[in-house]
Amino acid sequence: MIDIDDNRLNPDELLNSLKSEEEKSKRGKLKIFFGMCAGVGKTYSMLKAAHEEKLKGIDIIIGYVETHNRKETAELVEGFEIIKRKKSNYKSTNLEEMDLDAIVARKPQIVLVDELAHTNVPGSRHIKRFHDIMEILEQGINVYTTLNVQHLESRSDTVAQITGIVVRETVPDEIFEIADDIELVDLPPDELLQRLSEGKVYSADKSKGAIENFFRKGNITALREMALRLVADRVDKQLHDYMQQKRIKGPWKTGLHILVAMGCSPYSAKLLRWAKSLSYSMDAKIQAIYVETTHNLTTKEQEQFNKNLNLAKQLGIKVRIITSNDKVKAIINFAQKENITHIFVGKPRVRNLFSMLSLGNFVNKLIRYSGNIDVYILGSDHLAKDRFKNKVSILPFTSNLSQYFIVSLYISVISVICLIFKNFIGYQVVSFVLLFLVSFLALFFGTGPILLAASLSSIIWDFLFIPPQFTLHIEKPEDMLMLLMFFIIALLNGILTSRVRRQEKKIRIREERTHALYQLARDLANTNTIEDVSKTAYKFISENFSIECMIFLKNDYNKLQTENDQLSENEISIAYWVFNHISKAGKFTNTLPSSDYTFYPLHGNTENIGVIAVKLKNNFTQGESEYWETCLTQISGKYEREFLRNTAKKAYLLNESDKLYKTLFNSISHELRIPVATIMGASDTLLSQTYPEEIKHKLYLEINTASIRLNRLIENLLNMSRLETGRISLRTDWCDINDLAYKVSENLRQELLPFNYETVIPSDMPLVNIDFGLLEQVLHNLILNSTQHAPEGSNIRMKFFYDNAYLIINIMDRGEGFPENDLNLVFNKFYRGSNAKTGGTGLGLSIVKGFVEAHNGTVTASNRKNGGAIFTIKIPVLTTDISKIKENIE
Amino acid sequence: MERDDCILIIDDEVQIRRLLEITLSANEYKIAEAKTGKEGLTMAALSHPSLIILDLGLPDADGIDILKKLREWFFKPIIILTVKNSESDIIKALDNGANDFITKPFRTGELMARIRVAIRQSQNQTDNPLLEFGSLSIDLSNHTARKNNIMLKLTSTEYSLLVLLAKNEGRVLTHQFILKEIWGMGYIEQTQYLRVFVAQLRKKIEDNPSMPELLNTVSGIGYRFGS
CATH class of the missing domain: 1.10.10.10 (Winged helix-like DNA-binding domain superfamily/Winged helix DNA-binding domain)
Structure with missing residues (x-):
């Protein structure tokens, strides 16, 4: 091996150290007062330290401190603000618990919380106090706490061995590593014993029992060694880290990397604990692997496996699950890829002949292929034996009774048929028939029934067919041999077939899940509203998991919406908790497990989306859980996209309306000001001095023109707002085009005076069904537009005709027409031609378009061949034959 | 020319009332004013108007109700003052006995013409065939x-x-x-x-x-x- 320059820092390690530094800085600091057992004075030391901090002016309070009626300790409690304990009623006993929310709300700089390993009262938010402390730390509050060595997860086995007392209140080793500071509270065993006997730890009667059971000198010394060693290891590790961070030369990390091959036996749990404590003292990285094979786990095995997984998580060991039928190959491959230096496996258990062969083989193979990786085989103990017995009793009989009955029935029926034809086919052929039957049955039944079938068929063959008939006795040695072979072949055949089937079933389940996921992805892709996503999600979950579920999403203000009658207030608060902490809670979890529902967060890549509540009868198995979380990831991802899209849409709309508002204001404020200025100016002049009649008259005219312009602007704005708000409703009525044309010309008489104006209406023009008022406005705007653009004295023509159920109106002028590029834009709001006279708002033509479209018609603008603009309106209309009406009435 | 015709203005807007008062006085009509519907009903009985100008949008009562109450005993012309885009209200008023209507904003010239026609019409109820x-x-x-x-x-x-x-x-x-x-x-x-x-x-x-x-x-x- 090439030795790389010792000084160089592994970039991954540097990154890790930086990352953990960063995380720590956001989080509050955790200081553990660590001791070997009760009575060494941890709480006392903690309170002392707290007093010192308080003297420095730090805001420090007591969250929860247990004085155990020790006088010295109780004295120290005085002078601190104490958060009142939360009282709860569980099974009609009043219990007190630390008030987590009150502490978080109070937000001191440091809070004292005694007994880290404490298990909370059922119904509390978290199962264990260390979860509470994690939450407090997350809020940036520093915590002082106390812990005994026997409560550390990885030490609990050893403690049980030393003291014979099983410790139930354990905390994951992780917290020991999370702690920023660990203060060892030590007391020589003799002193402790003396304190005990003086009744300073427990009251006199209690302490006698305690001394006899637990506080024996041997025990205490062993525990003390363990505690001292742990702290020493930690100090050592800190030194290493420090040197690494500061690039100090020295002995680097050994680069050891442990892989634990875990399984689904309680023994694996032990293996994990062992490996963890070894990794700590070896200063090695550690991870675990589980190789999933086609072998079906029993419910018990599944439960144990889940426990093992949780344990690994608590110990801070990452578990990789790999599917393969060759365990050795999978483990070795993985180990090589991850640069593993040590593989830890358990000593194989001998279950039966078969497993002895295969498992013995497993260790041999592992060692053979391991190359330069060290393989450690750890021995089993009574736990494994326990399981051994257990296992044998449940292994083969997993199928239900009816299956055994049906199998027996088949064998009997076929045997009877064979018996009838025995004389034609001979007894040897019968063995093939039965063999075929057993193999065939293996396609449909489990291992147990097949074992029965194999045994039953061999007995029947012997009894009914092999001569001498109707005895179990066999005369010929070859028959004996055949019967033996028959039995073995039947058995192997059956077991192999059922194994293939199991494998097939597993693959099928996986395929189904893959297919379902694909289907989900496709269904989700087809949704484009949040409601649709919810519908798809509900449908998918009820079809594929057959569980009751409820989805709660956040609202616009990033708050969870929980309008639901089915959930109790308590459960709704769990939903909020899950939403805020982005981790699951409720039934089958460590947080608030007393609820009927399990709550999972819906979290996309960056956005927090909501919470899903499910009512689970049984906890998810490992496979189901992965499948479930994959589905949730997909669903959350889609929700996130929809939420983001909505946000983008809202932003766009806001931007659009903002733009409109600005344009409107820019345009309108200018247009409003000019006539107002004219009116003000002219009237002011008229008021201030006496002018000759002639000038007065001119000023009056100006005021008049300005007011007309102002009125027109207001009309346009009102019409525009009618269009924008969609309040245009057609009031169609029969209309004489002559009337319409005359009305429009009459209203614009003044404006049209300088022009050669002409309306053309064919004499056979029928009555048309239109909204008179709207169309009058349309023509008014168009002709006004022409008067503003055409030179004085030129022709303006309005031509009507009726063509095949369409009313067509042309308005033509001899102005400059439109720039070719602008022809599509002329009906846009606020479009102003470059040569437009002042006085327009750029609204007139867009009103035209709106009103014509309200008639389901179209309006187009184009340039005339010989100059000028032409507007063409085409409106589908109902008509009446005038001559018929005349006949009707007269 | 001194006319005897008195015109009652029922409108809550002071500026409209002032405008009408000025315009009508200039045209030599006598003026009576009321700010609310209730006051209008009283004034109609007290001042014996030849014509009433009634705003449909009164603060204290529905203009149509006032119109109906007036029409129980008042048979001279009533001209309705109203806002545009309220065709259904106008039709309702006309069907309930209003003679004419005029929309705000209005031209005083037009209003005077309507008033003149209405008054003449009401006074010319002769039997001339x-x-x-x-x-x-x-x-x-x-x-x-x-x-x-x-x-x-x-x-x-x-x-x-x-x-x-x-x-x-x-x-x-x-x-x-x-x-x-x-x-x-x-x-x-x-x-x-x-x-x-x-x-x-x-x-x-x-x-x-x-x-x-x-x-x-x-x-x-x-x-x-x-x-």
């Missing part, structure tokens, strides 16, 4: 009409329509009102009949039928006879 409008004359006793002294050939429907309009000179008659009067309740929606007959009648009575001066269209509402 001869109605004259420039070159057009209608002889109610003989059921004949003449244009430039030439007898017009009118169908009976055309004649009834002409008489209905002429008798209500200056007053806006809604489509529905005319249809009901001439053809009966069953024809109230058949505006196409009215269009056809109005066009025919115009050809006979107007100097220039495409620019009618007697039979005027009131957009979306009805017709008004007389200039």
Whole structure:
């Protein structure tokens, strides 16, 4: 091996150290007062330290401190603000618990919380106090706490061995590593014993029992060694880290990397604990692997496996699950890829002949292929034996009774048929028939029934067919041999077939899940509203998991919406908790497990989306859980996209309306000001001095023109707002085009005076069904537009005709027409031609378009061949034959 | 020339009231004012107006209700002041006895003309069977009409329509009102009949039928006879 320059820092390690530094800085600091057992004075030391901090002016309070009626300790409690304990009623006993929310709300700089390993009262938010402390730390509050060595997860086995007392209140080793500071509270065993006997730890009667059971000198010394060693290891590790961070030369990390091959036996749990404590003292990285094979786990095995997984998580060991039928190959491959230096496996258990062969083989193979990786085989103990017995009793009989009955029935029926034809086919052929039957049955039944079938068929063959008939006795040695072979072949055949089937079933389940996921992805892709996503999600979950579920999403203000009658207030608060902490809670979890529902967060890549509540009868198995979380990831991802899209849409709309508002204001404020200025100016002049009649008259005219312009602007704005708000409703009525044309010309008489104006209406023009008022406005705007653009004295023509159920109106002028590029834009709001006279708002033509479209018609603008603009309106209309009406009435 | 005609203005807008007061006084009318509907009803009884100008948008009551209450005993002309785009309100007001309407903003010249016609119309309720409008004359006793002294050939429907309009000179008659009067309740929606007959009648009575001066269209509402 090439030795790389010792000084160089592994970039991954540097990154890790930086990352953990960063995380720590956001989080509050955790200081553990660590001791070997009760009575060494941890709480006392903690309170002392707290007093010192308080003297420095730090805001420090007591969250929860247990004085155990020790006088010295109780004295120290005085002078601190104490958060009142939360009282709860569980099974009609009043219990007190630390008030987590009150502490978080109070937000001191440091809070004292005694007994880290404490298990909370059922119904509390978290199962264990260390979860509470994690939450407090997350809020940036520093915590002082106390812990005994026997409560550390990885030490609990050893403690049980030393003291014979099983410790139930354990905390994951992780917290020991999370702690920023660990203060060892030590007391020589003799002193402790003396304190005990003086009744300073427990009251006199209690302490006698305690001394006899637990506080024996041997025990205490062993525990003390363990505690001292742990702290020493930690100090050592800190030194290493420090040197690494500061690039100090020295002995680097050994680069050891442990892989634990875990399984689904309680023994694996032990293996994990062992490996963890070894990794700590070896200063090695550690991870675990589980190789999933086609072998079906029993419910018990599944439960144990889940426990093992949780344990690994608590110990801070990452578990990789790999599917393969060759365990050795999978483990070795993985180990090589991850640069593993040590593989830890358990000593194989001998279950039966078969497993002895295969498992013995497993260790041999592992060692053979391991190359330069060290393989450690750890021995089993009574736990494994326990399981051994257990296992044998449940292994083969997993199928239900009816299956055994049906199998027996088949064998009997076929045997009877064979018996009838025995004389034609001979007894040897019968063995093939039965063999075929057993193999065939293996396609449909489990291992147990097949074992029965194999045994039953061999007995029947012997009894009914092999001569001498109707005895179990066999005369010929070859028959004996055949019967033996028959039995073995039947058995192997059956077991192999059922194994293939199991494998097939597993693959099928996986395929189904893959297919379902694909289907989900496709269904989700087809949704484009949040409601649709919810519908798809509900449908998918009820079809594929057959569980009751409820989805709660956040609202616009990033708050969870929980309008639901089915959930109790308590459960709704769990939903909020899950939403805020982005981790699951409720039934089958460590947080608030007393609820009927399990709550999972819906979290996309960056956005927090909501919470899903499910009512689970049984906890998810490992496979189901992965499948479930994959589905949730997909669903959350889609929700996130929809939420983001909505946000983008809202932003766009806001931007659009903002733009409109600005344009409107820019345009309108200018247009409003000019006539107002004219009116003000002219009237002011008229008021201030006496002018000759002639000038007065001119000023009056100006005021008049300005007011007309102002009125027109207001009309346009009102019409525009009618269009924008969609309040245009057609009031169609029969209309004489002559009337319409005359009305429009009459209203614009003044404006049209300088022009050669002409309306053309064919004499056979029928009555048309239109909204008179709207169309009058349309023509008014168009002709006004022409008067503003055409030179004085030129022709303006309005031509009507009726063509095949369409009313067509042309308005033509001899102005400059439109720039070719602008022809599509002329009906846009606020479009102003470059040569437009002042006085327009750029609204007139867009009103035209709106009103014509309200008639389901179209309006187009184009340039005339010989100059000028032409507007063409085409409106589908109902008509009446005038001559018929005349006949009707007269 | 001192007129005796008093005009009651019912409008909550002080500026409109002031404008009308100035304009009407300049035209030598006496003025009475009311700011609310309730006050309007009282003033109508106290000041004996020859004409009432009623704003439909009053703060204290629906203008139509005030109109209905006035019409229980007040038979002289009422002109409605209203905003544009409220055709249905205008029609409702006309059907409830308003003589005419004028939309804000209005030209005072036009308003004066309407007032003059309305007052004259209400005071000329004589039994004279001869109605004259420039070159057009209608002889109610003989059921004949003449244009430039030439007898017009009118169908009976055309004649009834002409008489209905002429008798209500200056007053806006809604489509529905005319249809009901001439053809009966069953024809109230058949505006196409009215269009056809109005066009025919115009050809006979107007100097220039495409620019009618007697039979005027009131957009979306009805017709008004007389200039």
